[in-house]
Amino acid sequence: MGLRNIVIQGDPILKKKSRKVEKFDERLNILIEDMKETLKEENGVGLAAVQVGVLKRVIVVNMDGEIVELINPEIVEQSGTQEDLEGCLSCPGEYGITRRPMKVKVKALNKDGKMVEYTKDALLARCFCHEIDHLDGIIFKEKALRMLSPDELRKE
Numbered sequence: 001m002g003l004r005n006i007v008i009q010g011d012p013i014l015k016k017k018s019r020k021v022e023k024f025d026e027r028l029n030i031l032i033e034d035m036k037e038t039l040k041e042e043n044g045v046g047l048a049a050v051q052v053g054v055l056k057r058v059i060v061v062n063m064d065g066e067i068v069e070l071i072n073p074e075i076v077e078q079s080g081t082q083e084d085l086e087g088c089l090s091c092p093g094e095y096g097i098t099r100r101p102m103k104v105k106v107k108a109l110n111k112d113g114k115m116v117e118y119t120k121d122a123l124l125a126r127c128f129c130h131e132i133d134h135l136d137g138i139i140f141k142e143k144a145l146r147m148l149s150p151d152e153l154r155k156e
């Protein structure tokens with residue numbers, strides 16, 4: 001177990017669609033533990049498996065200090081809209097404004113294969129959408145209403 005390298009934009013794997021997890025085995029557990037460690041080390045809010053080079057539908061999200069895994073996550077309900085600043089560990093130093101739902105309900109499985117459900121708003125709703133997009137090969141920049149200019153970045 002340990003830290004994994006983050007795949008940086010330009011690597012074609014980031015454009016690929018991740019596959020559903022069907023086997024809940026030790027290999028999956030190790031991937032999840034490594035992703036949690038890596039997210040913690042990077043001080044990120046969320047991380048998708050493709051960002052460590054694994055095309056499986058797994059994301060980890062920091063929910064108020066606790067890092068939780070979501071396997072085969074799906075947004076089952078959404079409401080409202082928000083426009084806010086977004087970045088990505090795979091796009092260091094780049095930030096943009098995206099439009100996302102204000103609130104989302106996500107269904108997923110945990111590492112034991114049990115159904116879990118989270119309803120979150122604001123930052124975490126954005127994070128769920130951002131990470132699930134990664135599983136479909138979409139990077140936030142493609143959806144950004146605009147990216148921040150170097151001048152604006154200096155002020156952030």
Ligand code: NI
Nearest residue numbers: 087088089090
């Ligand atoms: Ni990202």
